[in-house]
Amino acid sequence: MFRPFESFFLELGRTTQIFVRVLLWTFRPPYDPRQWLTQMVRVGIQSIPVVLLTAVFTGGVMALQIFTVLARFGAENYVGSIVGLAMVRELAAVLGALMIAGRCGAAMGAELGAMRVTQQIDALEVLATDPVHYLIVPRVWATTLALPLLIALADAVGIFGGYVVSVIVMGANPATYLDITFRYMDANDVMSGLIKAAVFGLLIATIGCSKGFHAKGGAEGVGRATTAAVVTGSIAVLVVNFFLTKLMF
Amino acid sequence: MTQPTFKIRLQGIHKSFGPKHVLTGLDLDIAEGESLVILGGSGSGKSVLLKHIIGLLQPDEGTVEVDGVDLSTLGQRQLIEFRRRFGMSFQEGALFDSMTVWQNIAFPLQRARPRIATADISARVEQCLESVGLQGVDDKVPAELSGGMRRRVGFARAIALQPQILLFDEPTTGLDPVMTAVIDEVINNLRRRLGSTTITITHDLTSAFRIADRIAMLHRGQILAVAPPDEFRASDDPRLQQFLEGRAEGPLTDDPPPQTTQVPDP
Ligand SMILES: Nc1ncnc2c1ncn2[C@@H]1O[C@H](COP(=O)(O)OP(=O)(O)OP(=O)(O)O)[C@@H](O)[C@H]1O
Numbered sequence: 320m321f322r323p324f325e326s327f328f329l330e331l332g333r334t335t336q337i338f339v340r341v342l343l344w345t346f347r348p349p350y351d352p353r354q355w356l357t358q359m360v361r362v363g364i365q366s367i368p369v370v371l372l373t374a375v376f377t378g379g380v381m382a383l384q385i386f387t388v389l390a391r392f393g394a395e396n397y398v399g400s401i402v403g404l405a406m407v408r409e410l411a412a413v414l415g416a417l418m419i420a421g422r423c424g425a426a427m428g429a430e431l432g433a434m435r436v437t438q439q440i441d442a443l444e445v446l447a448t449d450p451v452h453y454l455i456v457p458r459v460w461a462t463t464l465a466l467p468l469l470i471a472l473a474d475a476v477g478i479f480g481g482y483v484v485s486v487i488v489m490g491a492n493p494a495t496y497l498d499i500t501f502r503y504m505d506a507n508d509v510m511s512g513l514i515k516a517a518v519f520g521l522l523i524a525t526i527g528c529s530k531g532f533h534a535k536g537g538a539e540g541v542g543r544a545t546t547a548a549v550v551t552g553s554i555a556v557l558v559v560n561f562f563l564t565k566l567m568f
Numbered sequence: 569m570t571q572p573t574f575k576i577r578l579q580g581i582h583k584s585f586g587p588k589h590v591l592t593g594l595d596l597d598i599a600e601g602e603s604l605v606i607l608g609g610s611g612s613g614k615s616v617l618l619k620h621i622i623g624l625l626q627p628d629e630g631t632v633e634v635d636g637v638d639l640s641t642l643g644q645r646q647l648i649e650f651r652r653r654f655g656m657s658f659q660e661g662a663l664f665d666s667m668t669v670w671q672n673i674a675f676p677l678q679r680a681r682p683r684i685a686t687a688d689i690s691a692r693v694e695q696c697l698e699s700v701g702l703q704g705v706d707d708k709v710p711a712e713l714s715g716g717m718r719r720r721v722g723f724a725r726a727i728a729l730q731p732q733i734l735l736f737d738e739p740t741t742g743l744d745p746v747m748t749a750v751i752d753e754v755i756n757n758l759r760r761r762l763g764s765t766t767i768t769i770t771h772d773l774t775s776a777f778r779i780a781d782r783i784a785m786l787h788r789g790q791i792l793a794v795a796p797p798d799e800f801r802a803s804d805d806p807r808l809q810q811f812l813e814g815r816a817e818g819p820l821t822d823d824p825p826p827q828t829t830q831v832p833d834p
């Protein structure tokens with residue numbers, strides 16, 4: 320009956336332990352710029368299309384929905400403001416992070432899991448290399464750095480999506496729409512979204528790596544690690560998002 | 569008379585995986601510069617034993633000492649540093665599959681000396697590959713190699729830094745007799761030229777007698793016998809005789825297996 324709780328705390332303990340090891344090893348040489356670069360490219364550059372697609376369609380659909388609702392009490396003019404604020408404060412970061420959990424969290428779980436079950440992680444240790452230092456440190460920080468950058472881009476593209484839909488589909492006035500979008504938005508709104516994004520990046524990578532690092536049991540084990548990396552990563556993003564929002568506003 | 573200096577000393581090692589008691593109070597001393605061969609049935613715990621020596625596995629009970637240092641007293645970071653004196657080749661190769669052969673062998677060199685020149689690395693990588701009879705595979709990735717080639721690359725990676733202690737887990741299994749002799753020669757050379765201590769697991773008796781200063785037989789989680797090759801061969805222990813002759817029937821197979829704790833079904 321207590322199995323789920325037990326395994327929850329076991330997992331929490333493992334992930335925390337990995338995170339502590341990441342902190343301890345971050346500032347120790349040797350640094351491996353190639354690993355960092357590879358991870359930045361994989362998480363940052365190669366995720367741009369998915370994140371932007373997510374953002375542009377979310378912005379568009381938000382504009383459709385909010386326009387319909389606001390039209391009921393004649394407040395269509397404010398669509399831009401609501402779409403913009405929703406994107407930068409909440410949607411870009413959360414939806415973007417969920418996509419990254421599916422894309423990069425899964426990849427980390429699978430890659431490290433495969434390395435674990437084929438003893439490549441043991442081989443690293445034998446070659447006097449701490450696997451957390453070599454494999455996980457670059458992944459965690461690359462993801463933590465890349466996510467806010469991606470989300471900043473997503474903010475812009477999401478707002479653009481809303482703008483296009485409003486102007487072309489709903490016939491809103493382009494100048495007014497843009498004016499309204501930015502009139503009620505300040506730097507704090509944007510910053511809060513970007514801070515969230517950084518925290519999500521940290522969570523996704525730490526969880527994904529921890530799942531892979533502790534994988535066992537052949538191909539099936541790698542599969543389990545991959546699934547767990549996505550599911551746990553996504554849930555962590557949603558739960559932590561709630562508390563961060565509560566904290567920041 | 570000087571005391572024999574032990575490079576590696578295992579005392580009272582117990583190790584279980586769940587209900588399975590793999591090592592049951594194993595004692596073993598290995599002298600500096602010695603070449604020890606470990607024989608034993610499949611699944612008897614040879615690989616597990618080797619992983620204890622390098623600290624990849626920790627004993628449930630007992631101590632592992634290397635150069636007089638009890639491994640369990642080392643912190644995570646110290647243990648990583650300590651491993652610089654070791655080289656190990658894995659039974660399954662354990663090559664980094666996202667790297668080429670060249671990068672695999674260069675890896676320990678680059679990690680140990682971050683400022684080393686690429687030309688020096690290349691020279692050493694070539695030398696290692698040549699010594700295991702491989703040429704022109706630098707740019708291949710492990711997936712493109714045969715099983716025996718992969719094993720030899722793993723071997724080359726283990727010896728790249730010329731460490732003091734070398735652990736080889738079945739380095740010649742799956743190799744043809746000529747290649748086996750080549751690898752055996754490399755092991756003998758390492759010991760002669762560098763005075764390395766080598767521990768080799770093998771199922772190949774010819775190979776064992778060719779490289780061993782002493783042969784140890786692992787059975788039921790303990791060292792059944794350890795002796796120089798001639799004594800080992802001449803032993804009248806019926807269990808050793810059965811193993812050396814490769815008979816299906818005999819005391820090794822007749823012995824009732826040790827009790828494993830029964831786990832009741834929930
Ligand atoms: N990580 C592990 N988890 C659970 N059981 C293990 C683990 N490693 C080894 N074992 C068990 O320990 C026993 C000994 O395994 P080991 O790999 O040492 O055998 P071996 O002597 O090397 O055999 P072989 O000659 O076939 O390689 C086996 O029964 C194996 O199932």
Ligand SMILES: [Mg+2]
Nearest residue numbers: 614615659737
């Ligand atoms: Mg084995």
